Amino acid sequence: xxxxxxxxxxxxFIPDDEESLRVTLPNRYFEPQVAAELWDRYLEEWxxxxxxxxxxxxxxxxxxxxxxxxxxxxxxxxxxRITRDARILILGNPLGTRPDPVRIAEEMAIVDLLSKGRxxxxxxxxxxFEMSATNANPLSTHGRFWEAHDLIKKAWxxxxxxxxxxxxxxxxxxVNIVPRPFQQPHPPxxxxxxxxxxxxGIANHGYVMAxxxxxxxxxxxxxxxxxxxxxxxxxxxxxxxxFAAAALVCVAxxxxxxxxxxxxxxxYPRSANQVSTQFLNPPGYVPAAFSARVLRSDRPIxxxxxxxxxxxxxxxxSMFAGDPDTxxxxxxxxxxxxxxxxxxxxxxxxxxxxxxxVARTLRLFAAEVQPRLGDLVPV
Amino acid sequence: MTDTSTLVAPGSDRGxxxxxxxxxxxxxxxxxxxxxxxxxxxxxDGWEVRADGPxxxxxxxxxxxLVPAHPGFGRSSVPAAFDSVEDLAYFYLELVDExxxxxxxxxxxxxxxxxAAEIAVRRPTWLRRLVLVDPLGLRVGGVADRDxxxxxxxxxxxxxxxxxxDAGLAEREVEYATRSDEELEVVARNREALARYGxxxxxxxxxxxxxxxxxxxxxxxxxxxxxxxVSVDYGRAYAAAIPGARFALVGEAGxxxxxxxxxxxxxxxNEFVDEGAQS
Numbered sequence: 001x002x003x004x005x006x007x008x009x010x011x012x013f014i015p016d017d018e019e020s021l022r023v024t025l026p027n028r029y030f031e032p033q034v035a036a037e038l039w040d041r042y043l044e045e046w047x048x049x050x051x052x053x054x055x056x057x058x059x060x061x062x063x064x065x066x067x068x069x070x071x072x073x074x075x076x077x078x079x080x081r082i083t084r085d086a087r088i089l090i091l092g093n094p095l096g097t098r099p100d101p102v103r104i105a106e107e108m109a110i111v112d113l114l115s116k117g118r119x120x121x122x123x124x125x126x127x128x129f130e131m132s133a134t135n136a137n138p139l140s141t142h143g144r145f146w147e148a149h150d151l152i153k154k155a156w157x158x159x160x161x162x163x164x165x166x167x168x169x170x171x172x173x174x175v176n177i178v179p180r181p182f183q184q185p186h187p188p189x190x191x192x193x194x195x196x197x198x199x200x201g202i203a204n205h206g207y208v209m210a211x212x213x214x215x216x217x218x219x220x221x222x223x224x225x226x227x228x229x230x231x232x233x234x235x236x237x238x239x240x241x242x243f244a245a246a247a248l249v250c251v252a253x254x255x256x257x258x259x260x261x262x263x264x265x266x267x268y269p270r271s272a273n274q275v276s277t278q279f280l281n282p283p284g285y286v287p288a289a290f291s292a293r294v295l296r297s298d299r300p301i302x303x304x305x306x307x308x309x310x311x312x313x314x315x316x317x318s319m320f321a322g323d324p325d326t327x328x329x330x331x332x333x334x335x336x337x338x339x340x341x342x343x344x345x346x347x348x349x350x351x352x353x354x355x356x357x358v359a360r361t362l363r364l365f366a367a368e369v370q371p372r373l374g375d376l377v378p379v
Numbered sequence: 380m381t382d383t384s385t386l387v388a389p390g391s392d393r394g395x396x397x398x399x400x401x402x403x404x405x406x407x408x409x410x411x412x413x414x415x416x417x418x419x420x421x422x423x424d425g426w427e428v429r430a431d432g433p434x435x436x437x438x439x440x441x442x443x444x445l446v447p448a449h450p451g452f453g454r455s456s457v458p459a460a461f462d463s464v465e466d467l468a469y470f471y472l473e474l475v476d477e478x479x480x481x482x483x484x485x486x487x488x489x490x491x492x493x494x495a496a497e498i499a500v501r502r503p504t505w506l507r508r509l510v511l512v513d514p515l516g517l518r519v520g521g522v523a524d525r526d527x528x529x530x531x532x533x534x535x536x537x538x539x540x541x542x543x544x545d546a547g548l549a550e551r552e553v554e555y556a557t558r559s560d561e562e563l564e565v566v567a568r569n570r571e572a573l574a575r576y577g578x579x580x581x582x583x584x585x586x587x588x589x590x591x592x593x594x595x596x597x598x599x600x601x602x603x604x605x606x607x608x609v610s611v612d613y614g615r616a617y618a619a620a621i622p623g624a625r626f627a628l629v630g631e632a633g634x635x636x637x638x639x640x641x642x643x644x645x646x647x648x649n650e651f652v653d654e655g656a657q658s
Contacts, residue, residue: 283570
């Protein structure tokens, strides 16, 4: 089991009365000095994670207080130079909204070189509320995602001079990226899935597939769809390292202490969906029948993260919190329930957690939980 | 009100023929016909087809009114490659040829007005009359001017207020809770289709401004006096770009006068068409 320290690099100092933390939140709330100091701290937390044996993971969102990483390749480039051993995971590059996949191929090649081949390249479609922030047509994001994937891969693996690309979404007459990636033929690719249906395309390629806070039931259905697709393709059964799951994680010396800190972690599930409905359900992002259900309810249709308690999230399999024994047991139960997985994306940082609280989780996890995860075999 | 519908809109209980038919580009088209007389093609707004609405009904008293659901809207299918209002303009040019109708009165509301303008600049003289009701599609302002309110950046109540002058109508017309699943799925299809054609460039064709001079039929530009989506000044600029176009305000109406003041607007249209017949 590889564990990853995933920080969204939040800017939590936002007045309580703001309706939406995404898209429309004025950036006057973001004090430059405070933001710069937060970045120092978040980078140091990734460095600590590296020293403790974690992988380091970053992602990308736009116009939101929940995540200051508005340009993940920049942060990945920094991580390439301030960490020593950690694999560096961007999960992910928003292919559905970025205008130029060739540029992404170039950015990833540079980060891979800067890190001497430690990069893992996540490719994601981009979540609904990124549409306004990037002006991307929600209707075309699915097609753009797969065409961008094809183009990036071809750009990485073509070494005989320029090639031509005239797709439905992208056109380049002379694609010839210099430099090319450090890892050959290209860095490992990850994708995310939010439904069993989206697992199929990922399984076709045999990429690492990650689920974010889908609960133990939802995660299992998606993992099973991947396994079933590999079986249909008559490919060998996928190893655990093809499956990743994200969870909020908090470890302390006692369960009581951990739950106290876990309550502060709840800033993330509360704020992540604190966004006006029109940005959660942009036209054409999901099929009309599903969009109609969202229109009727005026709220997103999924597990109600916003109003959940830490205890509910633990039961759901979206949070692991307690002393090291408790956390290990929670992870083991989750692993059994989903049929095994090889990457745990730990969200140990959120909102107003202090540097000390995050460091405590990382240290205790590394010392007392991680060593036992190697033996996890799903029953 | 005379109502001689020969085809029936979805959800209507007037019985009769299925309004779906095969159309150019392989589109399975929802096309409702009402009334008899000279042909009038009514192109609906970007939110609802309203084929059995009062505006189509009032026009049907003196015309054979054809109300298609644009490809992707209502129950009409849409070719995967369709992504611009130019596609719709060519679709309708081929459709009217196929239907064998000529000397057409073309009336377009809001998004449908944009389609009507794109049709008119492509075949400038074949229409009898062109009526644009709060049309979208034109770019008139500078880079930082919001010509057209961002209808996808507001929630349901605010969208109602953008579209309608009357507060009660705003609440009733943009309403999702009491609609059937089928009706709501059509609402979602319509939202998706409007994004397909108008997400970017945002509900306009930057090339239209340099083509509108080609319109060579008598044109009426009618405008809701309280339009919250596109201003009256935008409307005057639209009319000024079309040679000889007449501009008329519709009082007590927002962006959709055909919904808010159907009788008043129908009278304006009929007077404009009759005027031509007498001259």
